[in-house]
Amino acid sequence: xxxxxxxxxxxxxxxxxxxxxxxxxxxxxxxxxxxxxxxxxxxxxxxxxxxxxxxxxxxxxxxxxxxxxxxxxxxxxxxxxxxxxxxxxxxxxxxxxxxxxxxxxxxxxxxxxxxxxxxxxxxxxxxxxxxxxxxxxxxxxxxxxxxxxxxxxxxxxxxxxxxxxxxxxxxxxxxxxxxxxxxxxxxxxxxxxxxxxxxxxxxxxxxxxxxxxxxxxxxxxxxxxxxxxxxxxxxxxxxxxxxxxxxxxxxxxxxxxxxxxxxxxxxxxxxxxxxxxxxxxxxxxxxxxxxxxxxxxxxxxxxxxxxxxxxxxxxxxxxxxxxxxxxxxxxxxxxxxxxxxxxxxxxxxxxxxxxxxxxxxxxxxxxxxxxxxxxxxxxxxxxxxxxxxxxxxxxxxxxxxxxxxxxxxxxxxxxxxxxxxxxxxxxxxxxxxxxxxxxxxxxxxxxxxxxxxxxxxxxxx
Amino acid sequence: xxxxxxxxxxxxxxxxxxxxxxxxxxxxxxxxxxxxxxxxxxxxxxxxxxxxxxxxxxxxxxxxxxxxxxxxxxxxxxxxxxxxxxxxxxxxxxxxxxxxxxxxxxxxxxxxxxxxxxxxxxxxxxxxxxxxxxxxxxxxxxxxxxxxxxxxxxxxxxxxxxxxxxxxxxxxxxxxxxxxxxxxxxxxxxxxxxxxxxxxxxxxxxxxxxxxxxxxxxxxxxxxxxxxxxxxxxxxxxxxxxxxxxxxxxxxxxxxxxxxxxxxxxxxxxxxxxxxxxxxxxxxxxxxxxxxxxxxxxxxxxxxxxxxxxxxxxxxxxxxxxxxxxxxxxxxxxxxxxxxxxxxxxxxxxxxxxxxxxxxxxxxxxxxxxxxxxxxxxxxxxxxxxxxxxxxxxxxxxxxxx
Numbered sequence: 001x002x003x004x005x006x007x008x009x010x011x012x013x014x015x016x017x018x019x020x021x022x023x024x025x026x027x028x029x030x031x032x033x034x035x036x037x038x039x040x041x042x043x044x045x046x047x048x049x050x051x052x053x054x055x056x057x058x059x060x061x062x063x064x065x066x067x068x069x070x071x072x073x074x075x076x077x078x079x080x081x082x083x084x085x086x087x088x089x090x091x092x093x094x095x096x097x098x099x100x101x102x103x104x105x106x107x108x109x110x111x112x113x114x115x116x117x118x119x120x121x122x123x124x125x126x127x128x129x130x131x132x133x134x135x136x137x138x139x140x141x142x143x144x145x146x147x148x149x150x151x152x153x154x155x156x157x158x159x160x161x162x163x164x165x166x167x168x169x170x171x172x173x174x175x176x177x178x179x180x181x182x183x184x185x186x187x188x189x190x191x192x193x194x195x196x197x198x199x200x201x202x203x204x205x206x207x208x209x210x211x212x213x214x215x216x217x218x219x220x221x222x223x224x225x226x227x228x229x230x231x232x233x234x235x236x237x238x239x240x241x242x243x244x245x246x247x248x249x250x251x252x253x254x255x256x257x258x259x260x261x262x263x264x265x266x267x268x269x270x271x272x273x274x275x276x277x278x279x280x281x282x283x284x285x286x287x288x289x290x291x292x293x294x295x296x297x298x299x300x301x302x303x304x305x306x307x308x309x310x311x312x313x314x315x316x317x318x319x320x321x322x323x324x325x326x327x328x329x330x331x332x333x334x335x336x337x338x339x340x341x342x343x344x345x346x347x348x349x350x351x352x353x354x355x356x357x358x359x360x361x362x363x364x365x366x367x368x369x370x371x372x373x374x375x376x377x378x379x380x381x382x383x384x385x386x387x388x389x390x391x392x393x394x395x396x397x398x399x400x401x402x403x404x405x406x407x408x409x410x411x412x413x414x415x416x417x418x419x420x421x422x423x424x425x426x427x428x429x430x431x432x433x434x435x436x437x438x439x440x441x442x443x444x445x446x447x448x449x450x451x452x453x454x455x456x457x458x459x460x461x
Numbered sequence: 462x463x464x465x466x467x468x469x470x471x472x473x474x475x476x477x478x479x480x481x482x483x484x485x486x487x488x489x490x491x492x493x494x495x496x497x498x499x500x501x502x503x504x505x506x507x508x509x510x511x512x513x514x515x516x517x518x519x520x521x522x523x524x525x526x527x528x529x530x531x532x533x534x535x536x537x538x539x540x541x542x543x544x545x546x547x548x549x550x551x552x553x554x555x556x557x558x559x560x561x562x563x564x565x566x567x568x569x570x571x572x573x574x575x576x577x578x579x580x581x582x583x584x585x586x587x588x589x590x591x592x593x594x595x596x597x598x599x600x601x602x603x604x605x606x607x608x609x610x611x612x613x614x615x616x617x618x619x620x621x622x623x624x625x626x627x628x629x630x631x632x633x634x635x636x637x638x639x640x641x642x643x644x645x646x647x648x649x650x651x652x653x654x655x656x657x658x659x660x661x662x663x664x665x666x667x668x669x670x671x672x673x674x675x676x677x678x679x680x681x682x683x684x685x686x687x688x689x690x691x692x693x694x695x696x697x698x699x700x701x702x703x704x705x706x707x708x709x710x711x712x713x714x715x716x717x718x719x720x721x722x723x724x725x726x727x728x729x730x731x732x733x734x735x736x737x738x739x740x741x742x743x744x745x746x747x748x749x750x751x752x753x754x755x756x757x758x759x760x761x762x763x764x765x766x767x768x769x770x771x772x773x774x775x776x777x778x779x780x781x782x783x784x785x786x787x788x789x790x791x792x793x794x795x796x797x798x799x800x801x802x803x804x805x806x807x808x809x810x811x812x813x814x815x816x817x818x819x820x821x822x823x824x825x826x827x828x829x830x831x832x833x834x835x836x837x838x839x840x841x842x843x844x845x846x847x848x849x850x851x852x853x854x855x856x857x858x859x860x861x862x863x
Contacts, residue, residue: 009482195479199478217694218696401693401694438477438478441478446680
């Protein structure tokens with residue numbers, strides 16, 4: 001189910017909201033949110049609910065195990081087995097066909113017979129909820145959280161519909177206090193804040209990202225025909241589309257969290273205002289960056305070893321981060337590209353930081369846009385073709401709707417580079433501004449009703 | 462909660478948001494309660510709303526569209542309609558099936574048309590142009606149109622319900638199979654509804670009601686208006702495949718029409734489909750009807766060989782061979798089979814040259830010329846049966862069975 005769909009807005013959300021506040025006890029609210037989470041998830045494909053249930057059960061039982069056993073060996077087993085189970089799920093559903101494709105590519109050189117692809121359907125959001133459960137297990141192992149004995153509380157955490165399929169990746173420790181206090185009574189406290197986030201997020205997704213997509217998607221289908229200017233326009237468009245699509249989703253998730261009395265942390269902090277690669281990753285998909293830092297980069301040694309070990313750790317982290325986004329070599333290259341940027345910044349950061357701030361921002365944005373080429377292109381060949389079109393002046397066609405795109409780029413660019421992000425806003429709207437938000441809601445509804453449903457880009461990850 | 466603050470103004474925003482959503486929903490629901498067929502919803506869609514449990518359409522429903530309806534494929538592809546439209550009346554009888562105006566009310570039908578989805582109930586055709594209506598005129602045999610939309614296929618319990626409402630069981634059934642329908646070995650007609658069937662029925666009812674939304678229609682039109690290929694790209698175009706005819710007019714195909722050529726059937730799939738048709742044939746025979754199976758090809762299998770080249774053309778030809786293989790398989794099992802492919806193939810090239818097709822160019826259905834051809838072919842086959850001919854003679858029809 002999509003946040004930007006009539007069934008969510010007019011059926012799912014009102015029912016979920018009314019029942020949630022009508023029932024009073026902790027357990028009944030946990031159970032209700034669990035049920036609604038499964039309905040939300042199963043609306044797409046009910047069979048995959050079993051996967052989520054499996055992942056939930058394994059992690060919950062591991063949590064109980066941590067409460068019961070103190071021995072190092074037992075705790076290690078409690079760490080390794082469920083994490084391996086989660087990673088196995090992810091490996092099978094997300095990476096099996098990628099591995100077969102890679103094997104088939106390599107076997108062409110070795111004269112081996114190719115394997116039949118398995119054509120496995122990727123369960124939506126698997127990358128997100130497996131990370132929820134993995135971080136829970138690791139945190140329990142580290143002792144940074146006390147695992148819950150309440151199954152419904154845990155299942156509510158895993159299946160919480162607001163963050164289920166595209167994040168943010170909220171760690172149990174970040175939500176535990178709100179989950180423990182879920183039986184609070186004052187529903188009005190954060191309702192307005194929730195609606196404010198939700199409407200802004202929906203407008204970002206539906207009005208900005210989807211309109212940009214309606215121009216650039218057809219143009220990027222055949223990158224060989226694009227002129228240099230068109231290629232740049234399309235990639236700038238994609239940069240804003242991706243940002244407003246994902247940040248829009250995250251804002252809607254935050255808003256929904258508020259409506260149900262839960263604080264979901266910020267996932268985007270004006271990333272296109274970043275001054276350097278480190279700054280960018282502190283601002284873009286913050287929840288993922290933190291997970292990668294705390295559960296991969298630091299355990300690998302972080303920056304505590306030699307310079308070269310630090311570079312190695314950065315590269316491993318970013319390569320795996322790239323692979324997490326999608327099972328394709330383009331994502332691996334995108335991850336490697338950012339690993340190189342981070343390493344270069346580590347080496348030459350002093351000189352970069354002395355440049356004028358405007359130059360740093362513009363330069364960083366340019367580097368990010370170049371990276372998005374690999375993120376967007378379906379194949380490495382397409383990415384190279386697109387990069388060639390961007391950097392070697394060539395005549396070609398303009399995308400249909402270039403004028404609309406130019407206007408959207410101007411609007412999106414102004415908001416992304418100069419405007420405050422949703423967490424920087426006060427959300428205390430005067431009547432005129434509130435009416436403006438209501439107008440955005442109406443426009444979004446017109447688009448939701450009138451255009452075909454548009455899934456969020458990060459659903460595919 | 463770690464952050465956030467409360468203010469009187471914010472509470473107003475949330476009330477405003479809920480009011481906007483509530484108002485929107487009220488307008489949407491209010492419009493749905495009105496006669497949606499007069500508010501831009503197509504006759505088919507309007508008729509499917511509020512259908513009975515065993516019926517594909519609302520009972521005793523009638524709508525007249527003096528300007529006809531645009532081709533479904535042109536609408537899907539957001540392309541301007543270039544094909545002439547004719548006035549169209551879409552009516553249903555008291556049982557909620559498409560009305561055959563040639564069948565007097567309450568009369569016992571001789572022939573029951575079943576299967577064939579929108580080809581049989583007659584999408585984009587007026588009541589008098591549907592196959593059962595034309596067949597009645599051509600053969601003199603009173604025919605009942607039990608065609609149902611693809612989303613609401615006939616089940617045996619629907620059939621039994623229908624038969625109960627006839628004065629007597631029709632002597633003959635024409636079971637129509639469309640080329641793109643494929644069955645698994647486990648697909649068999651069910652005589653009693655299971656839990657899944659009930660759930661599917663409920664979902665269908667909800668979905669049909671939800672689909673017929675004038676507000677949604679109006680906003681869709683607005684977006685399609687902007688996506689004209691100039692101001693914004695026409696992203697809808699990818700929903701159809703367009704080819705140019707010798708007279709430079711387009712012919713549009715939907716995915717399902719090109720599917721048999723794109724994804725060839727295996728021998729096992731053909732056998733499974735034959736098994737399913739055989740099971741239906743037995744079920745109809747078991748209810749006292751003689752059964753004829755009418756096989757109808759997709760437009761692409763008919764015209765594809767003249768529209769595409771190379772490997773694509775070879776695939777269309779393979780699809781036609783599979784279709785003929787199914788016909789042979791059915792005949793081999795003793796089922797009287799009428800293969801519609803040949804009738805259309807015979808004139809396909811000339812049709813394309815003249816642009817005068819038995820199918821719509823901008824719609825996935827046949828037009829009245831296509832219906833007429835098949836009605837005559839069918840009448841020739843059905844009327845060869847001595848029993849049927851005798852019956853028609855007995856009734857002293859103006860155009861008796863030949």
